[in-house]
Amino acid sequence: MTAPLAERMRRSLRAKLLVPALAVGAAAAVVTATALYGEFKRHSQAEMSRWARSLANSVNYAAETSDEPADLERFVTALGAEPAIRIIVVAAGEPPQVLAATRMAWWNHPLGELPHAGIRRQLRQTIREGARTRWSDDGQRLLAAVPLRVHRPNMDPGRLAAGAVYVELDARAELAHQRLLALLAGGSVGAAILAMTALGLWLVQSRVLRPIGRIQEAVECRRRGDREAYAPVSSGDEMGQLAAATNRLLDAQEEREALFRQMFSAHPAVQLLLDARNGTIVDLNQAAEAFYGYPRDALIGDPISRLNTLAPEELQEVVDRIRGRGRLQGQFHHRLADGEVREVAVETGVVEVAGQAYLHSIIHDVTEENRYRRQLETYGHLFRNLPVGMFRSSTGSEGRFLELNPAMAELFGAADTDELARHTLVSLYRDAADHDTVLADLHAHGQIRRREVAMQRLDGEAMWCSLTAYLLTDDYGTQFVDGIVEDITERKALEAELQHQATHDLLTGAYNRLRFEELLEQEAERAHRYGTPFALIMLDIDRFKGVNDTYGHDAGDAILRDLVQFVGSRLRGPDTLARWGGEEFMVLLPETGRQGAEDLAEQLRAAVAGHAFPGAGPITISAGVAEYHADRPLKALLKAVDDALYRAKERGRNRVEARGDD
């Protein structure tokens, strides 16, 4: 019985109000009754005392006025018939004798023979000391005695005897009556409080609890899905306002619920709702249906292991961990309905509804992203580790570095990429104009491939580089240049060497015949185009066979080298010297006519003849001179100069012969 009462106390406002009201009512009743009883009792006791003395005095009066003892006796017994009067005793005389009493057996007996010591004592004290009134020890009897002087008819006439009247009243009925009155008063107060409580409860019931009940009912109906349920707004008071506010709140909540439902079901992100205890799928949205390829009903109620490739026990650990932390971001492999496994990034948070915890997961398919990321990682690796300088720069005239790799820094002698990045691209060109050219070409063609450019390291050392670059434009329209730079200095040197070897005579360093013929053709072209003259001088060391034979081939080679050095130093800038073969040399003289060529040839012959070549003594040369004519082929020119040389040989050597166009 106790538990339901306590439960009602906890749940019921009515019980909470009723019980204190009852307690107050009961307490008020008890306090009122107690207080009133105390007051009534005092009053009653005082009244009874007065009554007792009045009775005693009445007996006194009867004793004084009685002619016969019987009158007094009768008066006393008649008086004693009153239920509240227990005992009356009239005693007088010396020694005192009972003159009358409500107990006839005591009549005319000496006071000392009375069986009640208390009555004896009180009568004697009263006779001696005057009126006495007291209450019995149990508080239920009033014992009153007043002195009297009585004329006893059967005594000596006229003699007054001292005596006393004892009256004992039974106060129980009176006290019970007063108690009843007090209780009735207390009960009335309690009843009044209860009545007010009942009224208050009725008001609370009808004005508060019942409207609250209707509001509660409406909320319950809404919760069960009845969207038409509204709390009745039956009044304009606070309860009515509460009902209206509740309705507004319900509507707002429903809108919010619809919004959240929409956010869940219609949102393009794949979302799952799991039971936080065991990972059972509770709900999934349309995007999830589409992504996984399962209809919604096919997944609800299934464990998440249906989708997640982790083992069930591992999944349980994950679920427990999320529940502990409140959220988790992680990547998993989810298997689709068609068996394909996709990499997914899952962001899960714990949501709690009505005491039930759920895991709300948002799933992103990151399969492609991961693939791309791995590619990027590969590219990054390449970028960082390939021994080829790579950079990204702005398209400005200075070429500010945006990105560059360690190989690039190393290429230009920087300690690291940061150091190089503090320089500009243009500063790396030996000729800043090359940078402008490159930029112009890039803007014109979008790219340049393996352009050889002259650059320099940070310490100023020159280097040749091969530059491949692209002009790129990002999504925001910003243009930049991606480029690859290779150090080709060595290759360039090798190429130059090869070139030199291809065009020069290995022994003397003069142009070889092949190169000379190219130059000759070029000159002929120019002469043909612009009408400018040019001439050839063909030199041959006289009797060179004899030198070789006399001084050896080394000496002959030395003479050849010295001759080239000697002749070359005496030519004009545009003039070109080439070894034609053996000890024959050819000199191309642009913009020079036959005479000029003859003069130069003569000066050369004279100089050689006057020069002492170490190791072989004086040597002489013979020279043939011919001028080019635009209307004749080059072969004719060559034949002419060769003929002229032949004639000089023929005519005695150490001389110059010219061959005109005739």
Place this chain on the structure above:
Amino acid sequence: MNAPSPRSRVAAPGPWLAVVIVAAAGLLLAACPSSPSQPLRIGLNPWPGYDFLYLAAEKGWIAEAGGHVEIVELTSLGDSRRAFERGQVDAFGGTPVELLLSRQGSDRRPRAFYVTDWSEGADQVLARPPASAMADLRGKRVGVEPASLDLLVLATALDRAGMGYDAVQRVAVSQAKLPGAIASGRIDAAVSYPPVAQTLRERFGMRPVFDTADAPRAVLDLFIADAGALKRRPEDFTAVVRAFHRAVRFARRHPHEAYRLMGRREGLSAEQVRSTLAGMHVLDLPAQGDLWRADGAVDRTLRRTGRILRDAGHLSASPAVADLIDPTVVQNAGSRP
């Protein structure tokens, strides 16, 4: 708008309130003083026939029989009747005269429920010498306690002597005052009974000219109670009757002890009590049966007394005997010893 029904959820406050009200009422009722705590009060004047109940009370037999009874001592039958009429006592020892007078003179409903004794000489008409017979009293002043059994005794005496009711002068003197009235010469004769009769004989040499021995069962002594009290407290009345019966039986076996105790109240010696009792026939329970029959002693005496009182002008009409008796107490006490 779909207004949900509130009834199922919000219950009426009825049960709670009912419990509270009942509890409060119970509290108040429990506090009321209950009547059984008050003793049944029986007024008794000095009369040996009633003294057996005094004896029973002194011995504690009433309480043993389950009764809660207080004896209220009064000096005369008239005082007993008045105490009854005033509601000071629930029952009293009296005669058919008191029964009829209290029936008429108050709003109480007196019922006789036990016959303690009938007078067999105890009630006397005493006369001062030289008068020696009823006839000698013609025209004399006879002290009679007004509205008392004395009227019945005097009427019986006059009837037996063949005299009319008005053959003597009736002087109203209470029993207690008879000695003074004799001493002062205010009366010549008196209707009396012990112990006053004793006094009159001893102090004034008065002699009986009639006693009830001459008219057995004519003068009955009764226990009379209010009908309401009889109905409310049957156990107490049964206890009274049984205790009385026990005292009568006890006195027969131990007369000296019984009479000593009974005499103490009357201021008489055991011998005096014994001699007084010689003038009456005290009745125990078995003796009650015949008396309560229709046309039995009780019936006859009540009807006769009614006539006398009516003739004497004390009663306006004789009530039906059935309204004056309640034999159930005797029946209950006898049937369940």
